[in-house]
Amino acid sequence: MSKVKLFFKGVSEIVGTEDMGLLILTDEAKQKQISIVCDKAMAVQLELRTKNIPVVKIMLPEVLCKMLDINSESKYELLIDDLVDGQYRTTLYDKINMKSAIIRTSDAVLLSFVADIPLFIDSGLMSRQSVAYTENSKGVSLPVNTISxxxxxxxxxxxxxxxxxxxxxxxxxxxxxxxxxxxxxxx
Incomplete structure (x- = not known):
């Protein structure tokens, strides 16, 4: 399977809604982006981390990653490989023990950000779902098949x-x- 590495670029709001946000991810070349719909709580969690608020050092994801020694040198990988009922399907892989578990995509983005676990997307899915990325854009295109x-x-x-x-x-x-x-x- 061919895959594209994704990089978290930021959080955006969905105009007209107060309880949802968008997570913006790009390819390495910053030419294509996908948008992940998330709940407000997840948008706040990622925003805290992008602003380097000191309290995040003692929050659950950071503490667990530190205690379990999960980092970029780890054995884990995250892969977005399908779109099911308007939701991206994402899997957390333990490459050494050959185990896997489905994880909510917004949680995968948070885990990737906190633990520096690489996040990938199937290249075919990226090709179908992505739009051109424009740095500092005021608006974001969102494929209709990704909304609830x-x-x-x-x-x-x-x-x-x-x-x-x-x-x-x-x-x-x-x-x-x-x-x-x-x-x-x-x-």
């Missing part, structure tokens, strides 16, 4: 209210695609 069902419904309602029927049609099609795939999975 709740966010999709909110976006659809807003597009209809704003009379943006082209966007509403696109969002409705994504909603129908998910419903169709959900029915197949339940049969």
């Amino acid at each position: 069902d709740k966010m999709l419904q909110m976006a659809l309602e807003k597009a209809i209210m704003d009379e943006n029927y082209e966007l509403a049609s696109h969002l409705r099609d994504e909603k129908k695609r998910r419903e169709k795939n959900g029915n197949k999975a339940n049969n």
Whole structure:
């Protein structure tokens, strides 16, 4: 499997929501980016670390990584390898013991940042999901297939209210695609 190493660039907010954020990750060349939707608590956690707030040294992720001697020289790797129901699927790999565990993608970003564990994405997935990266951009593109069902419904309602029927049609099609795939999975 071909993969691309990702680098955390920062946290952004989603306009119109108070309980969600976006984690921005780029490839090594800083040419492509993906955005990971996260809850507000995770956005705050990563923001604390990017601002080097002293209290983070005694917070659970840092303490556990220090006590378990988890660092960049470790045996671990994180890989985003699929998109399932609007959520990236990420796996934490123990390369020595050949163990793996699924981990929430935003938690994987935090773990990667705290413990300096390399975070990768399948190159095909990166190709399909990424957009061009622009340093200090004021806006972020977000593929519609990466937002939750709740966010999709909110976006659809807003597009209809704003009379943006082209966007509403696109969002409705994504909603129908998910419903169709959900029915197949339940049969």
